[in-house]
Amino acid sequence: MRYIIVGTGVAGIAAIEAIRSVDKKGEMIMLGDDPHGFYSRPGLAYYLTGELHDKALFPKTREDYARLGFKYHKARVTRINRAEKTVLLDGRELLSYDKLLIATGAFATPLKVPGSALQGVLKLDHLDDARQILKLARRGKTAVVVGGGITALELTEGLLARGMNVHYLLRGDRYWGNVLDEHESRIVEKRLQEEGVTLHFHSELIEVIGRAGKVGGVRLLNGRTLKCDILAYAIGIKPRVELAREADLALDRGILVNEFLQTNDPDIYAAGDVAQVYDPLSGRSVLDSLWSPAREQGRAAGLNMAGQRISYIKGAPFNVTRLAGLTTTIIGAVGHGHDEDILGIARGDSETWRELPDASVAQGGFDMNHVRILVGEKTLIGAVVMGDQTLSTPLQKIISDKMDISCIHDKLLARNARVADVIVEYWSKYVASA
Amino acid sequence: MYGGLALSFLNIFKSDAARRTALFAGHVVPDPSRCVQCGICTYNCPIGIDVRAYAWRGEAIKHNECLTCGECVARCPRGVLRFERTDLFTAGAG
Numbered sequence A: 001m002r003y004i005i006v007g008t009g010v011a012g013i014a015a016i017e018a019i020r021s022v023d024k025k026g027e028m029i030m031l032g033d034d035p036h037g038f039y040s041r042p043g044l045a046y047y048l049t050g051e052l053h054d055k056a057l058f059p060k061t062r063e064d065y066a067r068l069g070f071k072y073h074k075a076r077v078t079r080i081n082r083a084e085k086t087v088l089l090d091g092r093e094l095l096s097y098d099k100l101l102i103a104t105g106a107f108a109t110p111l112k113v114p115g116s117a118l119q120g121v122l123k124l125d126h127l128d129d130a131r132q133i134l135k136l137a138r139r140g141k142t143a144v145v146v147g148g149g150i151t152a153l154e155l156t157e158g159l160l161a162r163g164m165n166v167h168y169l170l171r172g173d174r175y176w177g178n179v180l181d182e183h184e185s186r187i188v189e190k191r192l193q194e195e196g197v198t199l200h201f202h203s204e205l206i207e208v209i210g211r212a213g214k215v216g217g218v219r220l221l222n223g224r225t226l227k228c229d230i231l232a233y234a235i236g237i238k239p240r241v242e243l244a245r246e247a248d249l250a251l252d253r254g255i256l257v258n259e260f261l262q263t264n265d266p267d268i269y270a271a272g273d274v275a276q277v278y279d280p281l282s283g284r285s286v287l288d289s290l291w292s293p294a295r296e297q298g299r300a301a302g303l304n305m306a307g308q309r310i311s312y313i314k315g316a317p318f319n320v321t322r323l324a325g326l327t328t329t330i331i332g333a334v335g336h337g338h339d340e341d342i343l344g345i346a347r348g349d350s351e352t353w354r355e356l357p358d359a360s361v362a363q364g365g366f367d368m369n370h371v372r373i374l375v376g377e378k379t380l381i382g383a384v385v386m387g388d389q390t391l392s393t394p395l396q397k398i399i400s401d402k403m404d405i406s407c408i409h410d411k412l413l414a415r416n417a418r419v420a421d422v423i424v425e426y427w428s429k430y431v432a433s434a
Numbered sequence B: 001m002y003g004g005l006a007l008s009f010l011n012i013f014k015s016d017a018a019r020r021t022a023l024f025a026g027h028v029v030p031d032p033s034r035c036v037q038c039g040i041c042t043y044n045c046p047i048g049i050d051v052r053a054y055a056w057r058g059e060a061i062k063h064n065e066c067l068t069c070g071e072c073v074a075r076c077p078r079g080v081l082r083f084e085r086t087d088l089f090t091a092g093a094g
């Protein structure tokens, strides 16, 4: 049996580990076009801030790889021939497969405005991008950042940590408005401003202005111009589906796979950022674009390729990040409340926090804490936890298991409710009875 | 550059509050679903324990040399790590 894995990201590595856990002898070949192989792409943000060295981004040792017993070729797969069951490497060498995994990830959506090719227009997708940013970031010089989500904020923080003056352009009237509520957006914005970031609301980039082939400034839709030395952007990502498209596999935004991570060709699987996975619970096919789902999907794909039958069941949406220094967990549905099931919103801030009498101590010591909980009739629908993470694990479980919270419903929605206490009390009772 | 962060909101982790809770009998326990394998924990462990590898496997850091100093717990940007006490029944007895 020969397994071929295309992509050296977390989905690919998880698949290799999973295959080896059940098939001790099968031949595994991993193919990838990133010269650095497997490293933590989320960790790039912390390389930019200076919290770690680039050498620390590599999770696996040579011995770890040796133990798994697979071959690695640094190569780009340029074609899949389904009839012959082969892949073509760099347009030259052919390799045959019995089972193939496409784990080619996603790439940063390129900037399209005039001037996008100037030196100093930067994205944060790969290790080489991060190195390029650090090469061009200069203390005292000016950077403009565009993009509305987490990566744009990470670029802002990274450039700031390198001593640059940072202007952050936001299209709307607040930061990450489709996920955070206004209060939460303002928390993040205020912290950025306190660090010296200049925020520009209702601002859309229409042109990068060049000076001798380099970035000299930007022009905005409202007519304003800003001088700058760097323009960094993070405006979305796109699954790398070209291989699958040429091979005529079923596609939507990503490669369509069933709950076993199988494409419409039963010998070809897809996992991670490139895959759009059928969710048997909701009946929809979803793109996730996050590290943990990529790992879980890679694992399930690997096990299925090796002959098991494991379905990948997506839990409640779950994302952990750090916003302006605050560890933040986002669970379930928290966006603009189109959800009729939401009866009310419970909020808690630092004042209602206390030392929690628990056997486990989560990360604390933040200068501010915040929680927002979307309360339904019998269940909690979603939550945002910023700062102290003690409530994260209980809330994640309560939300994803749809635990019955009728008994605390009124307490949570009462005026000046001590929201954190109510959840902790409920949770302690649950743990004691379990 | 390393170690000398220019962002004050990243230095809050060095506050005593994060440490106070740290030095007691117990283990550091990861929640692997939160971990992105960035390596900050391993990079900062004063005795070079590969905390990240434990987080990948979802295992408690039952390492003889772990000082339960709390460095990894406090610095992890994702809140992956927490302490779980093993002295729950003896604490407060003396």
Ligand SMILES: Cc1cc2nc3c(=O)[nH]c(=O)nc-3n(C[C@H](O)[C@H](O)[C@H](O)COP(=O)(O)OP(=O)(O)OC[C@H]3O[C@@H](n4cnc5c(N)ncnc54)[C@H](O)[C@@H]3O)c2cc1C
Pocket (backbone or CB within 6 Å): A006, A007, A008, A009, A010, A011, A012, A031, A032, A033, A034, A037, A041, A042, A043, A044, A045, A075, A076, A077, A078, A103, A104, A105, A106, A124, A125, A126, A151, A240, A243, A271, A272, A273, A274, A289, A290, A291, A292, A294, A320, A321, B036
């Ligand atoms: C800056 C940044 C910050 C992030 N922060 C977070 C975060 O905070 N939390 C979170 O959950 N997620 C985050 N992510 C997303 C996370 O990194 C991805 O979800 C995850 O890496 C997906 O893994 P993957 O294995 O599917 O794909 P990738 O990691 O993208 O790996 C795909 C691999 O396939 C290779 N490849 C592609 N096409 C070919 C080909 N034709 N031939 C050979 N090789 C090919 C690529 O070189 C690459 O190595 C972040 C990403 C970035 C870039």
Ligand code: SF4
Pocket (backbone or CB within 6 Å): B030, B034, B035, B036, B037, B038, B039, B040, B041, B042, B051, B052, B055, B075, B076, B077, B078, B079, B080, B081
């Ligand atoms: S610092 Fe946290 S997120 Fe990073 S590798 Fe360690 S446990 Fe995982």
Ligand code: SF4
Pocket (backbone or CB within 6 Å): B028, B044, B045, B046, B047, B048, B049, B051, B061, B065, B066, B067, B068, B069, B070, B071, B072, B073
């Ligand atoms: S508690 Fe301290 S010694 Fe133990 S693993 Fe974490 S950083 Fe290392």
